[in-house]
Amino acid sequence: MNRRHVLQIAGYASRTSVRGGIGLVFLLLSLTLGLTVAHVMLQPVERAARRAVNPALYQTEEGRRNAELRVIEDLTKPAKGVVSWMLSTKTTSDEPEPRRGRRPSGDNDDADVEADRWAEFLLEERPALLSGIFLILLFSWPLVVSFGAFDLYASDIASRQLRYQLLRADRSSIYFGRLLGLCTTLVVVLTALGLTVTLYLGLKLGAYPWSEMLAWTAQGTLMLIVLSLPYVALCGWISAAAGGSFTSLTLSSVVIGGVPLVASLGSLSFDAARYVNWLLPWGFQSRLLHHDPVQIGLAVFGCLLQTAVFVWLGHRTFLRRDL
Amino acid sequence: MTATANAPATAAEPALRVANVSKRFGANKALDDVSFDVPQGSIFGLLGPNGAGKTTLFSIAAGFLFADSGSLRVLGTDIAHVSQLQGRLTILPQDASFQRNVPILEQLAFFRQLDGKDRATAEAEVTATLELVGLAQYRKRGIHALSHGMLKRMGIAQAFLGNPEVILLDEPTSGLDPQNARQIRDLVRDLQKQRRVTTLISSHNLAEIQELCDHVAILDKGQLKVSGPVDTILRQARQLEIETSRPLADGERQRLAQLPGVRAVEDRGPQRYRLQLDLPDGMAADALVAAMLRSLLDAGVTPRALSQGNSLEEFFLTVTGTSHATGN
Numbered sequence: 023m024n025r026r027h028v029l030q031i032a033g034y035a036s037r038t039s040v041r042g043g044i045g046l047v048f049l050l051l052s053l054t055l056g057l058t059v060a061h062v063m064l065q066p067v068e069r070a071a072r073r074a075v076n077p078a079l080y081q082t083e084e085g086r087r088n089a090e091l092r093v094i095e096d097l098t099k100p101a102k103g104v105v106s107w108m109l110s111t112k113t114t115s116d117e118p119e120p121r122r123g124r125r126p127s128g129d130n131d132d133a134d135v136e137a138d139r140w141a142e143f144l145l146e147e148r149p150a151l152l153s154g155i156f157l158i159l160l161f162s163w164p165l166v167v168s169f170g171a172f173d174l175y176a177s178d179i180a181s182r183q184l185r186y187q188l189l190r191a192d193r194s195s196i197y198f199g200r201l202l203g204l205c206t207t208l209v210v211v212l213t214a215l216g217l218t219v220t221l222y223l224g225l226k227l228g229a230y231p232w233s234e235m236l237a238w239t240a241q242g243t244l245m246l247i248v249l250s251l252p253y254v255a256l257c258g259w260i261s262a263a264a265g266g267s268f269t270s271l272t273l274s275s276v277v278i279g280g281v282p283l284v285a286s287l288g289s290l291s292f293d294a295a296r297y298v299n300w301l302l303p304w305g306f307q308s309r310l311l312h313h314d315p316v317q318i319g320l321a322v323f324g325c326l327l328q329t330a331v332f333v334w335l336g337h338r339t340f341l342r343r344d345l
Numbered sequence: 346m347t348a349t350a351n352a353p354a355t356a357a358e359p360a361l362r363v364a365n366v367s368k369r370f371g372a373n374k375a376l377d378d379v380s381f382d383v384p385q386g387s388i389f390g391l392l393g394p395n396g397a398g399k400t401t402l403f404s405i406a407a408g409f410l411f412a413d414s415g416s417l418r419v420l421g422t423d424i425a426h427v428s429q430l431q432g433r434l435t436i437l438p439q440d441a442s443f444q445r446n447v448p449i450l451e452q453l454a455f456f457r458q459l460d461g462k463d464r465a466t467a468e469a470e471v472t473a474t475l476e477l478v479g480l481a482q483y484r485k486r487g488i489h490a491l492s493h494g495m496l497k498r499m500g501i502a503q504a505f506l507g508n509p510e511v512i513l514l515d516e517p518t519s520g521l522d523p524q525n526a527r528q529i530r531d532l533v534r535d536l537q538k539q540r541r542v543t544t545l546i547s548s549h550n551l552a553e554i555q556e557l558c559d560h561v562a563i564l565d566k567g568q569l570k571v572s573g574p575v576d577t578i579l580r581q582a583r584q585l586e587i588e589t590s591r592p593l594a595d596g597e598r599q600r601l602a603q604l605p606g607v608r609a610v611e612d613r614g615p616q617r618y619r620l621q622l623d624l625p626d627g628m629a630a631d632a633l634v635a636a637m638l639r640s641l642l643d644a645g646v647t648p649r650a651l652s653q654g655n656s657l658e659e660f661f662l663t664v665t666g667t668s669h670a671t672g673n
Contacts, residue, residue: 030455180441181442181446182441183443189435190431190456193428304562345409345410
């Protein structure tokens with residue numbers, strides 16, 4: 023592998039992907055998703071805040087801020103139970119309701135306490151709306167990633183476009199160069215997404231100080247980048263193996279979306295089926311927004327480990343296949 | 346990397362050595378134990394009907410496909426280490442497309458940048474090469490502005506970029522008008538004369554191969570039928586067609602067949618015969634013609650017409666057992 027080639031190919035892939043259409047679609051899809059989620063989260067708060075206080079008072083910045091804070095506080099109380107249930111490691115058949123007023127005595131109860139603490143961290147210690155947006159993005163982003171990464175190699179293998187590069191750079195350089203190029207694009211897209219959402223929330227909502235929002239956005243965006251890596255690597259592997267863009271997109275979407283589906287449906291009959299989620303980061307990716315740095319570290323490690331495995335498999339496939 | 350894998354090519358070493366290469370696609374044997382050498386500085390033609398394995402062989406030579414068995418060395422380097430040939434080996438692949446959304450200049454300049462050139466030098470070189478193939482005025486446009494023939498020329502331009510020592514051209518003139526095809530042939534010849542670039546060409550056009558190439562190999566159904574210098578092959582395959590004043594008796598035919606340099610005599614009509622020749626070294630065709638005419642005249646037979654058939658096309662059809670050229 024040649025480092026100069028890797029960087030050159032990464033730069034070229036990054037530059038031309040946006041012009042190629044797929045990169046542009048990916049960017050627009052990401053921004054649309056982020057802003058839609060932000061809008062959906064913000065709208066009820068705005069509406070409720072307007073209703074909650076005297077209209078004259080709402081016109082002042084202080085009055086609006088207080089009203090929004092009060093509404094957010096009111097909304098987060100019931101939301102906490104749901105978020106806590108979502109984040110708990112219990113099976114999908116457990117209900118969120120009976121958890122109120124329980125005594126922590128068993129493993130499940132310890133998990134509940136942990137989940138409550140986690141929900142409290144997200145909804146009370148951090149800007150709740152941003153946390154909500156990041157939670158939704160965390161669970162929807164993997165599907166968006168497949169749209170950005172499915173064509174890493176596939177269509178260029180099918181059209182034999184890669185053949186022009188193969189006598190000028192070795193296969194490993196091409197493989198890693200394109201992967202690096204996509205990751206660079208992804209970082210740019212996610213940064214743009216984080217900043218756009220923060221700007222949107224900051225301009226529409228006065229409840230949170232900018233510094234608090236920017237700090238949480240930076241962490242959330244970083245975690246989304248880390249989360250993207252294993253999915254990008256997985257799509258890269260599928261793309262290298264499929265050798266056709268339609269097959270690659272279909273397989274990537276089916277695998278990424280199918281894993282949690284199989285886990286959820288399977289766990290209705292067999293509790294152990296929920297561990298299927300661990301084949302991909304689905305099993306632990308929510309911990310990227312955990313309050314405990316150790317849990318964050320473990321989730322990051324899990325993502326990087328899966329990235330390494332998928333990159334290894336994809337690289338191996340790319341080296342051995344006919345191009 | 347082995348020591349032999351990276352050995353530099355010596356003058357005596359062929360530019361390309363194909364040794365017992367086989368490749369299967371499922372049940373189909375695309376290449377079956379193919380071996381031949383391509384001498385340095387030669388223009389080597391690779392011929393064969395559809396499905397003969399020419400493109401498969403090119404693809405293996407460029408490292409796009411992996412052979413199931415056998416080895417292929419280019420300039421002394423095992424093709425498994427194809428990246429070590431960077432800048433020394435280029436190819437015009439068949440049916441490979443360029444990027445739709447990137448200007449021609451940027452695409453080709455990127456290839457030269459991979460070869461280690463800075464952007465300005467790369468762009469200057471690309472512009473000069475595009476001028477050679479008549480596409481300089483399109484350099485800032487996308488490939489959507491190019492016709493099929495122009496795309497072929499663009500592919501050829503990328504193969505000529507830099508200073509390659511070996512160029513593989515898979516069907517370089519297919520789809521080109523006669524003028525452009527001639528231009529490409531002239532370019533190949535000039536490169537060989539000026540820089541002794543070894544060029545391996547596959548082509549539909551047998552006359553083109555005969556005109557351009559000094560060496561040739563013929564593949565059929567994945568098997569190598571013949572390989573060597575064009576002159577030698579044609580010498581072995583030379584034919585004479587003769588029309589006589591009356592049908593020849595068996596004894597007269599036998600006398601013709603026994604002449605030195607005659608391999609066989611075939612009936613081509615009531616008074617037409619084809620003599621398959623295999624001229625021994627040092628024997629001129631004219632001597633054989635004189636001997637044949639003498640034999641006929643001595644027997645009281647008047648030769649009415651005599652023609653010499655020694656085209657590569659006829660040889661190709663004989664070797665591949667096809668009644669007409671099917672192309673590839």
